[in-house]
Amino acid sequence: MTDELTLGAVYERTVEVSLERVWENVHDWEHLPWLHRGSFSGIELEEAGPWGWRAQVKSGLGEAQETRLIELRRDPHRDLYHTRTLEGPGKGSDTVVTLASRGAHQTDVRVEFWLPIADAAQARAFGAALEVLYTQLWDEDEEMMLRRQRVVDAGRQGEERTAPPNLSLGAWDDLSERLPLVVTSERGEYRVVETASGYFAHPTLCPHRGGPLEQATLEDDHVVCPWHGYRFSLANGRAADGRRCRMKPPPRVERGAHGEAELVFASPSPR
Ligand code: FES
Ligand SMILES: [Fe+2]
Numbered sequence: 001m002t003d004e005l006t007l008g009a010v011y012e013r014t015v016e017v018s019l020e021r022v023w024e025n026v027h028d029w030e031h032l033p034w035l036h037r038g039s040f041s042g043i044e045l046e047e048a049g050p051w052g053w054r055a056q057v058k059s060g061l062g063e064a065q066e067t068r069l070i071e072l073r074r075d076p077h078r079d080l081y082h083t084r085t086l087e088g089p090g091k092g093s094d095t096v097v098t099l100a101s102r103g104a105h106q107t108d109v110r111v112e113f114w115l116p117i118a119d120a121a122q123a124r125a126f127g128a129a130l131e132v133l134y135t136q137l138w139d140e141d142e143e144m145m146l147r148r149q150r151v152v153d154a155g156r157q158g159e160e161r162t163a164p165p166n167l168s169l170g171a172w173d174d175l176s177e178r179l180p181l182v183v184t185s186e187r188g189e190y191r192v193v194e195t196a197s198g199y200f201a202h203p204t205l206c207p208h209r210g211g212p213l214e215q216a217t218l219e220d221d222h223v224v225c226p227w228h229g230y231r232f233s234l235a236n237g238r239a240a241d242g243r244r245c246r247m248k249p250p251p252r253v254e255r256g257a258h259g260e261a262e263l264v265f266a267s268p269s270p271r
Helices: 019-027 029-035 120-154
Strands: 006-015 042-049 052-059 066-074 080-087 094-101 107-115 167-171 181-185 188-195 198-203 217-219 222-224 231-233 252-255 260-264
Touching: 006 120, 019 052, 019 094, 019 107, 019 120, 029 042, 029 052, 029 120, 107 120, 167 181, 198 252
Parallel strands: none
Antiparallel strands: 006 107, 042 052, 052 066, 066 080, 080 094, 094 107, 167 260, 181 188, 188 198, 217 222, 222 231, 252 260
């Protein structure tokens, strides 16, 4: 397969997460234009399965936009996968990634860049550029996987039977100036924000894969998760596009009897 290809570079690193987290990340095609927004500008999936995925991957914007048909295929017998460019710039290149577990929270990663370039010096120059790109991508992936690992390790919190007490947010009159504000309650962490419709609180844990909603952008009374771009309504927590995942019911932001702002939690609904 790699007969006409030249090895441009080898990139190695150890990431501080389990092999399971790395495989989860490798199969997660959806995060490319969101988590790696500096490197990719769009993705259109053609097919995905336990074998990997194939998609039209876009980089750059406007006149400078490039589209590549990329196929990520997992070796069924080893912890190894190929990312091949089937169409577009760099067609024929094959990035071979070998993974090796070094314990519950450590995985070795070895990336070989096989390029359709006969000239060895030219292949090395391209390989060096790819090393820079992959360092950036794996930095971003590792940060995502570390948070995801913490979310998985923490597990699900037990069911609450009663609403927690109201949580004071300080004076109502200057609340607007202190936003956005991240607070911790018995029900977890919330961010308090203000939109044209008023004050809202929303959980900082994305219901999709635990993404950091404290960094979410606000659009038309929705939060947009930075990991995969899912949009959730601030009013009711529902996903804007009808996806089944939903933010847990947010508390209301209300003015208390003594002029302070409060988070008011609803009682869990009876089953
Ligand atoms: S973690 Fe995927 S959209 Fe938030
Ligand atoms: Fe990634």
